[in-house]
Amino acid sequence: MRKESKVFVQSVNRIFDIIELLSKEKNGLRLTDLSKILELKSTTIHNLLGTVIHRGYITQDTETMRYRLGYRCLLLAEKFTENDLLLSAASDHLTALNKQTDELVFLGIIQKRDLICALKIESNRPLAVNPDQQWKNQFHSTASGKILLAGLPPREAEAIMEKHGIIRFTARTITRRDLLFEELQKVRQNLYAEARDESVEGISSLAVPIPGPAKPVLAALAVALPSIRFTDERKEELLHLLHDTAEKISMQLCAAGKNISSGNSVNP
Incomplete structure (x- = not known):
């Protein structure tokens, strides 16, 4: 047997x-x-x-x-999105953000101490980011990873770094632990993170936190684009859109959380 x-x-x-x-x-x-x-x-x-x-x-x-x-x-993926509180709240807002930016937008989460892209919508531009990039060990070199690390207790952030190490991907990758934690402190103060050519040469990303009903950082909302388009003016424009979208998702999550606690369904 x-x-x-x-x-x-x-x-x-x-x-x-x-x-x-x-x-x-x-x-x-x-x-x-x-x-x-x-x-x-x-x-x-x-x-x-x-x-x-x-x-x-x-x-x-x-x-x-x-x-x-x-x-x-596909049916399983659709049902998962419907039944998952975060993805259900974020799906329509990510679609709107993608239309506003015409860049790759995605939702980053931590799962088993890996960086996971839970939801993404690709750009239609000829010069765009490869949507199939794998990020699970790139907390230190991506904007979404930095947001998620910054929202963790120091001991848990250390455990993630211990699991994956601090690997150099490009000449701009942060590979010193002390410099990384200085960067994370800036992320907490500024409420956003950026990565310019740190994971892949020629690719930049920008991310903000999505607060949850019981967690200060439930997920990271991010946009990735070719570095040639990542000007200071474009950065400010994207930051405004990211913060606005993250706030809408967070408000929907909080409302859904209240419905759950009162015994009501979160699905329409």
């Missing part, structure tokens, strides 16, 4: 490996690609895919034979 349970868990883990891998590939992957990347036999992957394809979580293009995420993944 224990042996069967172990095999079952391994199969589930492998299915999630496939789903997460396909989520990063806009053009999908062939069976041979999956086999090579995951270092599994094609027959093993084919057997795993059977059930998830039947359930609609993965689909296969009959012409290219490439596998992609299916419509059921």
